[in-house]
Amino acid sequence: MAGPEKRPALTDQVSEATTARLSVYLRCLDQLAVAGVRTIASKALASRFGLSAAQIRKDLAHFGELGVRGVGYDVEALQRHLREILGLDRRTRVAIVGAGNLGLALADYGGFRDGFEVVALFDNDPRKIGARTRSGLVVSHVAELARSVERERIDIAILAVPAAAAQRAVDQLVGCGVRAILNFAPGALRVPPTVRLKSVDFTASLETLSFFLAAERDGKGASR
């Protein structure tokens, strides 16, 4: 006799690629809602980005029957669903580690979705401690990290330190109990399997473009 059905965890079923697309779908729905569109078909949605309608339907189907056959998706309802799926229906408290150019820019960046609040900013350079961002956030010393993560109930840490300092900073964050890290430092980082690390390696992205330019220059270029 079989044991009780153990449904596989949602995060195991849903690929990283799918998850990343959910954000893009939501952003598009926001535009549609503003434009007064009430209902949209996967095909119409697909034509807005370069994706296939089947992929959109499959991505969304992970989370239940979100559409209506013969009709399409209700824009507002799907917005609400995606917001909830992405955890955007609650406040997410963010700490930024690294108060250099990038860390400061991210602290004042206006493009995060409602719900994300940058509540702490750290650096290890004594000269930066106590400085204020334009939005009034004060730079704290990383020695305060553990205390702050607990008191401020940090959900996600954004890492904006130089590559050479990144692994140590990650280790500190993990030691403080941070479960999710968005890393802007280039290069590979190690985290224990319980911690989610997502890296935004824009230097590598830039070098990818450089690769394509070099290949085209050499006449080995793409034909696309």
Next chain:
Amino acid sequence: MAGPEKRPALTDQVSEATTARLSVYLRCLDQLAVAGVRTIASKALASRFGLSAAQIRKDLAHFGELGVRGVGYDVEALQRHLREILGLDRRTRVAIVGAGNLGLALADYGGFRDGFEVVALFDNDPRKIGARTRSGLVVSHVAELARSVERERIDIAILAVPAAAAQRAVDQLVGCGVRAILNFAPGALRVPPTVRLKSVDFTASLETLSFFLAAERDGKGASR
């Protein structure tokens, strides 16, 4: 009788994923070289990040016989090869469009590889024109874009404008003949097939992390 062998373009053979990894390999080799390591096996290299040795060998094999059987890869030689493959053996001239927090931070960011030079910075806000970054770069009006792209021989444009302005800016860049764009604005963008667009959507990455936290909270969380 068959026509002359038409070798498929290098950029068609090599996947985007492979290309992105080349940067990471190179960064690792730089560390090894500094540490005085002369030779490294794919297996040892793999253990440094979470990748498999087979994948590294396969990635590198796209570009010729870069290793020595029975021995491994010569660190310095592989460094040189990767630099050349990635086009890092020449200067790459970069323009940044958008002089907000992020654009200014990127203009002064110290982490780009040698060879990348930020030579121009644009905005459409008259109040920002003429301002100087810490490194002395002057903000120009986007109306100057076409002239500047030609005169400054811009290779790559970095887009750091708000989401709402991104598509228009992309269209302008494309109109000016820019062939490669690194985009930091969230959301989907359209470019003609001749232009390489690489997006760094860190807001989507942040929302991905938020998704995992939400899933774990609901007990649907990952088991990994």
Next chain:
DNA sequence: TAGATTGTTAATCGATTAACAATC
């Protein structure tokens, strides 16, 4: 020669796309 490690081919895995029955 024996041991090690590559480059490459074959097997596996996962993600995307196509097709279609279900159903509004």
Next chain:
DNA sequence: TAGATTGTTAATCGATTAACAATC
């Protein structure tokens, strides 16, 4: 009912991994 479009299953495609012959 006819037309449209979903959710889902099957087919395709591509990328990763495993295996091994080549060779230092």
